[in-house]
Amino acid sequence: xxxxxxxxxxxxxxxxxxxxxxxxxxxxxxxxxxxxxxxxxxxxxxxxxxxxxxxxxxxxxxxxxxxxxxxxxxxxxxxxxxxxxxxxxxxxxxxxxxxxxxxxxxxxxxxxxxxxxxxxxxxxxxxxxxxxxxxxxxxxxxxxxxxxxxxxxxxxxxxxxxxxxxxxxxxxxxxxxxxxxxxxxxxxxxxxxxxxxxxxxxxxxxxxxxxxxxxxxxxxxxxxxxxxxxxxxxxxxxxxxxxxxxxxxxxxxxxxxxxxxxxxxxxxxxxxxxxxxxxxxxxxxxxxxxxxxxxxxxxxxxxxxxxxxxxxxxxxxxxxxxxxxxxxxxxxxxxxxxxxxxxxxxxxxxxxxxxxxxx
Amino acid sequence: xxxxxxxxxxxxxxxxxxxxxxxxxxxxxxxxxxxxxxxxxxxxxxxxxxxxxxxxxxxxxxxxxxxxxxxxxxxxxxxxxxxxxxxxxxxxxxxxxxxxxxxxxxxxxxxxxxxxxxxxxxxxxxxxxxxxxxxxxxxxxxxxxxxxxxxxxxxxxxxxxxxxxxxxxxxxxxxxxxxxxxxxxxxxxxxxxxxxxxxxxxxxxxxxxxxxxxxxxxxxxxxxxxxxxxxxxxxxxxxxxxxxxxxxxxxxxxxxxxxxxxxxxxxxxxxxxxxxxxxxxxxxxxxxxxxxxxxxxxxxxxxxxxxxxxxxxxxxxxxxxxxxxxxxxxxxxxxxxxxxxxxxxxxxxxxxxxxxxxx
Numbered sequence: 001x002x003x004x005x006x007x008x009x010x011x012x013x014x015x016x017x018x019x020x021x022x023x024x025x026x027x028x029x030x031x032x033x034x035x036x037x038x039x040x041x042x043x044x045x046x047x048x049x050x051x052x053x054x055x056x057x058x059x060x061x062x063x064x065x066x067x068x069x070x071x072x073x074x075x076x077x078x079x080x081x082x083x084x085x086x087x088x089x090x091x092x093x094x095x096x097x098x099x100x101x102x103x104x105x106x107x108x109x110x111x112x113x114x115x116x117x118x119x120x121x122x123x124x125x126x127x128x129x130x131x132x133x134x135x136x137x138x139x140x141x142x143x144x145x146x147x148x149x150x151x152x153x154x155x156x157x158x159x160x161x162x163x164x165x166x167x168x169x170x171x172x173x174x175x176x177x178x179x180x181x182x183x184x185x186x187x188x189x190x191x192x193x194x195x196x197x198x199x200x201x202x203x204x205x206x207x208x209x210x211x212x213x214x215x216x217x218x219x220x221x222x223x224x225x226x227x228x229x230x231x232x233x234x235x236x237x238x239x240x241x242x243x244x245x246x247x248x249x250x251x252x253x254x255x256x257x258x259x260x261x262x263x264x265x266x267x268x269x270x271x272x273x274x275x276x277x278x279x280x281x282x283x284x285x286x287x288x289x290x291x292x293x294x295x296x297x298x299x300x301x302x303x304x305x306x307x308x309x310x311x312x313x314x315x316x317x318x319x320x321x322x323x324x325x326x327x328x329x330x331x332x333x334x335x336x337x338x339x340x341x342x343x344x345x346x347x348x349x350x351x352x353x354x355x356x357x358x359x
Numbered sequence: 360x361x362x363x364x365x366x367x368x369x370x371x372x373x374x375x376x377x378x379x380x381x382x383x384x385x386x387x388x389x390x391x392x393x394x395x396x397x398x399x400x401x402x403x404x405x406x407x408x409x410x411x412x413x414x415x416x417x418x419x420x421x422x423x424x425x426x427x428x429x430x431x432x433x434x435x436x437x438x439x440x441x442x443x444x445x446x447x448x449x450x451x452x453x454x455x456x457x458x459x460x461x462x463x464x465x466x467x468x469x470x471x472x473x474x475x476x477x478x479x480x481x482x483x484x485x486x487x488x489x490x491x492x493x494x495x496x497x498x499x500x501x502x503x504x505x506x507x508x509x510x511x512x513x514x515x516x517x518x519x520x521x522x523x524x525x526x527x528x529x530x531x532x533x534x535x536x537x538x539x540x541x542x543x544x545x546x547x548x549x550x551x552x553x554x555x556x557x558x559x560x561x562x563x564x565x566x567x568x569x570x571x572x573x574x575x576x577x578x579x580x581x582x583x584x585x586x587x588x589x590x591x592x593x594x595x596x597x598x599x600x601x602x603x604x605x606x607x608x609x610x611x612x613x614x615x616x617x618x619x620x621x622x623x624x625x626x627x628x629x630x631x632x633x634x635x636x637x638x639x640x641x642x643x644x645x646x647x648x649x650x651x652x653x654x655x656x657x658x659x660x661x662x663x664x665x666x667x668x669x670x671x672x673x674x675x676x677x678x679x680x681x682x683x684x685x686x687x688x689x690x691x692x693x694x695x696x697x698x699x700x701x702x703x704x705x706x707x708x709x710x711x712x713x714x715x716x717x718x
Contacts, residue, residue, distance in 0.1 A: 019675070297714075299705050310691070314717050316378070316705045318694035323679075327691055332669070334684060334693060335677035339661075346658050346675045355656075358673050 002131050003106045004050040005205070007095040008042055010059040010067055010113035011082055015347040016277050016340075019331035020309065023359050028113040029066050032281060039113045040070055045120050046109070049127055056080050056098070057113075058091050083243045088199075089254040090246040093212055093219055097227035099205040107134050108208065110201040110251075116284075118271025129167040130202035130266045137264070140211065141202040142173065142256065144195030144265040145272045150185035153276055153341075155197035155252065159265045166264070173263040176256055195265060197252065198272055211255045219246050219254075278324045279340035282307040296327075307337060331358050361490050362465045363409040364564070366454040367401055369418040369426055369472035370441055374706040375636050375699075378690035379668065382718050387472040388425050391640060398472045399429055404479050405468070408486055415439050415457070416472075417450050442602045447558075448613040449605040452571055452578055456586035458564040466493050467567065469560040469610075475643075477630025488526040489561035489625050496623070499570070500561040501532065501615065503554030503624040504631045509544035512635055512700075514556035514611065518624045525623070532622040535615055554624060556611065557631055570614045578605050578613075637683045638699035641666040655686075666696060690717050 013026045021027045028039040036044070046055065052073060058080045059067055068079070080095055092110055099106040109127055117123045130141045144157045155178055159171040176197065180188060188194035213220040222242040229238035256263065275281055285293045285307070292300050296310035303320045310327040317325065324340055326333040333343065350358050372385045380386045387398040395403070405414065411432060417439045418426055427438070439454055451469055458465040468486055476482045489500045503516045514537055518530040535556065539547060547553035572579040581601040588597035615622065634640055644652040644666070651659050655669035662679045669686040676684065683699055685692040692702065709717050 019673075299708055301701065301704055301708070313688070314378075314690040314709075314714070316690065316692050318692075318701045318705065319698045320682075320693055320695070323693075325691075325693060329672070331673040331675065332684075332686055332691060333675045333677075334679055334682075336679070339678045342660065342677045345660055346677065349658055349660070350673075355673070 001050070002135060003054075003103050004109055004127075004131060005054045005056060005095075005099045005103070005106050006046045006050055006109045006111060007056045007058060007080075007092070007099075008039070008046075008111050008113045009088065009091055010039055010057050011063060011085055011091060012112075012114065013063070013085070014114070015344050017281075018343050018347050019326055019328045019333050019358065024062070024066060026063065026066075026114075027275075029063075029070060032275065033116060033285070037070055038116065038275070039067060041116065042111055042113050043071055043074075045117055045123060046111070046127075049109070049124060053077070056095050058082060058095055060085060083240045085248070086243065086246045087248040088251040089212070089216060089249045090219060090223075090243065092201075092208060092251050093216075093223045093246075094226065094243065096205040096209050096212075097223050098230060100209060101227055101230050104206060106205045107131055108201070108203055108205050110203075112199050112274070115198070115200075115272060115274045118273075120270070122270035123268070126169065126266050126268055126270060127202065129170060130264075132167055133170055133264055133266075134202055134204060134207075137262065138204055138207055139262045139264045140207065140256065140259060141170075141264045141266055143198045143200040143202075143268045143272075144171075145198050145268050147189050147194065147196050150182060150189045151196065152179060152182055152185050154274075155179055156185075156188050156194040157197050157265050158194050159267075160193075169267040169269070171265050171267065173265045176252065195267065198268060198274070199252075200268075201251070202266075207261075208255070211259055211261065215258050216249070216254050219249075222246055277340040278307060278326065278343070279337045282324070282337055305337070360409070361494060362413075362462050363468055363486075363490060364413045364415060364454075364458045364462070364465050365405045365409055365468045365470065366415045366417060366439075366451070366458075367398070367405075367470050367472045368447065368450055369398055369416050370422060370444055370450065371471075371473065372422070372444075373473070374703050376640075377702050377706050378685055378687045378692050378717065383421070383425060385422065385425075385473075386634075388422075388429060391634065392475060392644070396429055397475065397634070398426060400475065401470055401472050402430055402433075404476055404482060405470070405486075408468070408483060412436070415454050417441060417454055419444060442599045444607070445602065445605045446607040447610040448571070448575060448608045449578060449582075449602065451560075451567060451610050452575075452582045452605075453585065453602065455564040455568050455571075456582050457589060459568060460586055460589050463565060465564045466490055467560070467562055467564050469562075471558050471633070474557070474559075474631060474633045477632075479629070481629035482627070485528070485625050485627055485629060486561065488529060489623075491526055492529050492623055492625075493561055493563060493566075496621065497563060497566055498621045498623045499566065499615065499618060500529075500623045500625055502557045502559040502561075502627045502631075503530075504557050504627045506548050506553065506555050509541060509548045510555065511538060511541055511544050513633075514538055515544075515547050515553040516556050516624050517553050518626075519552075528626040528628070530624050530626065532624045535611065554626065557627060557633070558611075559627075560610070561625075566620075567614070570618055570620065574617050575608070575613050578608075581605055636699040637666060637685065637702070638696045641683070641696055664696075 017027045060082045158174040229235040291305040294308045297314045299316040301318045303317045306323045308325045324337045376386045419441045517533040588594040650664040653667045656673045657667045658675040660677045662676045665682045667684045683696045
């Protein structure tokens with residue numbers, strides 16, 4: 001078995017599922033699609049790929065309290081606590097120095113904690129192909145997802161069909177594209193050369209740290225200081241002190257888009273979805289009568305294609321179409337499904353008004 | 360001072376303000392427009408017209424428990440308890456026998472408990488003119504309201520402008536019209552001869568009982584049996600026994616539309632509104648930013664002309680127009696304002712499904 005270290009990034013506190021997701025209950029700890037949370041599903045998804053003691057959950061102290069009880073099979077040693085949120089590059093860097101210190105050949109499988117994957121077997125096969133490529137070529141590997149619609153909410157990866165001897169579904173990356181407008185997204189879809197950037201990666205810890213040394217040298221310098229302190233009494237003090245200095249930046253922007261090392265794309269065909277908004281959740285949920293999705297006690301008269309989440313009380317609708325209704329104990333959201341992404345604006349307004357009890 | 364007995368009918372359990380109004384908290388006990396309930400406002404409105412001990416609140420045993428604490432200035436003797444709901448003719452008949460027994464010349468001012476009147480002074484002046492007409496001519500007197508829109512939710516009263524010596528604003532009634540369709544309502548509005556039937560009346564108790572003897576003889580027979588028992592030990596038993604036998608029928612249908620006695624209409628110009636639906640409440644409420652009416656903690660982005668009632672939690676809306684949102688502790692209603700009258704259909708459905716906790 002190769003030295004694989006799954007790193008699940010669970011520190012996010014997204015606002016797109018407000019009012020269900022809150023600072024203390026971010027999306028990844030919610031059971032929005034079944035009996036278990038997205039984080040629990042993510043941990044289940046890697047079962048068998050690596051020994052449990054090699055799994056790392058990257059999160060922060062506040063969320064640790066919510067997350068740890070969801071993962072009773074893990075021990076405190078499985079968690080990496082970020083002193084403060086700094087986006088994905090510092091988070092991945094922190095995991096990488098821990099893994100490199102323990103195992104200089106360690107391979108990281110970097111996964112967000114709030115995506116869904118329908119076909120776990122196909123996912124694990126893809127991971128195994130990715131590991132094989134990493135062991136043979138030591139590249140950066142990213143998971144691309146074949147688009148089925150001109151989505152403007154994702155970044156895209158342009159690839160060149162493989163001419164080398166690479167495992168099936170592994171291709172060279174030509175370029176990364178930021179979130180496109182609709183016209184560009186339609187062109188990407190038609191061309192067939194563009195896959196969605198899923199934010200999942202495989203690489204050696206040493207490889208990504210070399211990349212950071214080249215492209216994010218300030219970050220690398222601090223990370224090495226942290227690495228030196230691992231296992232020593234002053235670790236926590238050094239971590240707190242150094243991590244806070246790191247500029248928040250994503251791994252895509254900080255490394256992937258500027259790297260000169262070969263990047264390979266694994267074409268993922270495993271029913272991936274990032275469940276990025278309430279509307280996306282509506283799209284993938286199974287519909288009831290009149291196209292409505294209803295969670296909890298609801299009455300819907302002359303109403304079609306609504307998403308109604310109301311586990312703790314009755315929600316009655318009359319003559320409403322294509323609307324999103326999220327009814328939680330202390331806050332209710334109502335908007336057209338097409339405006340689900342504007343939920344952030346409500347959260348911003350509540351922040352401005354310091355209405356912390358709703359955040 | 361004439362022997363005036365205000366009779367406030369407070370036994371209704373309407374469904375049009377669900378989910379705020381419930382079986383135990385009907386519309387009249389709700390403070391939907393200010394600090395006091397519609398019933399309390401109704402009692403305030405008659406202050407000075409008659410001694411408090413002549414006021415009668417007609418209701419039933421269940422609602423008495425909710426109503427009595429709202430009216431601490433009244434004593435149990437002010438309440439008439441109907442054993443079961445039988446619409447307005449039996450209710451008015453019961454009040455009439457009580458008043459006739461006490462005062463053979465007693466004049467009744469019959470008022471619903473859930474209307475609003477903006478100009479209390481003008482209302483009291485109208486009542487005094489009505490009493491004057493009753494003392495002089497002993498007719499049936501009904502309050503008509505000059506229509507300002509082709510409302511299809513009310514009955515109408517056709518009048519003939521007075522040629523006799525009657526106080527200002529008092530006219531003879533020519534006919535009663537049931538709730539019209541829109542075309543007819545528009546004709547009524549243009550003609551100028553039609554006023555809204557407000558359901559408020561003035562007459563001698565003895566006069567309305569004579570009418571019931573003629574047009575509702577079965578009812579009259581039972582009511583006389585009840586009248587005989589007033590003040591006797593067997594009153595409650597007789598009341599329970601006889602009242603239940605009465606067929607439910609409205610005073611309009613049972614008496615007003617068939618009476619051969621002169622009926623006068625008092626043209627009411629006192630800012631009357633029956634607040635018959637959530638949409639009506641929206642229309643008369645003072646609007647905030649973007650035409651929204653908001654009660655409680657709300658956030659409204661790109662949203663116009665909504666009625667949002669949310670006293671116990673946050674309600675956030677994005678991109679919603681002309682919608683009614685009523686957020687109560689255990690039930691939430693969402694519908695276009697134009698469908699406010701369909702709230703009844705939700706209540707019917709909940710009844711069918713025996714979801715009593717929401718009724």
